[in-house]
Amino acid sequence: MNKVNPRREFFYATPAEVRDLLEKIAGQHLLEYRDVPEALEWRQSAHGAAPAV
Known part of the structure; x- marks a missing residue:
């Protein structure tokens, strides 16, 4: 939980942006x-697949 911003605002950006x-x-x-x-x-x-050990 985000205790600083309880409204849980999200910002959308592509990886390229x-x-x-x-x-x-x-x-x-x-x-x-x-x-x-x-x-x-x-x-x-x-x-x-099983993880490599």
């Missing part, structure tokens, strides 16, 4: 940005 804004703010200092998260465990569970 976020990346563009970060590039404007950080410029050359933006180290890494991925449009698609790695999420290995989620992808393994989504395909029914």
Whole structure:
């Protein structure tokens, strides 16, 4: 639960919009940005595969 903002307002933005804004703010200092998260465990569970140990 968000104790600071109990109204639970959401802001919608695409990953590309976020990346563009970060590039404007950080410029050359933006180290890494991925449009698609790695999420290995989620992808393994989504395909029914057991997680690698």
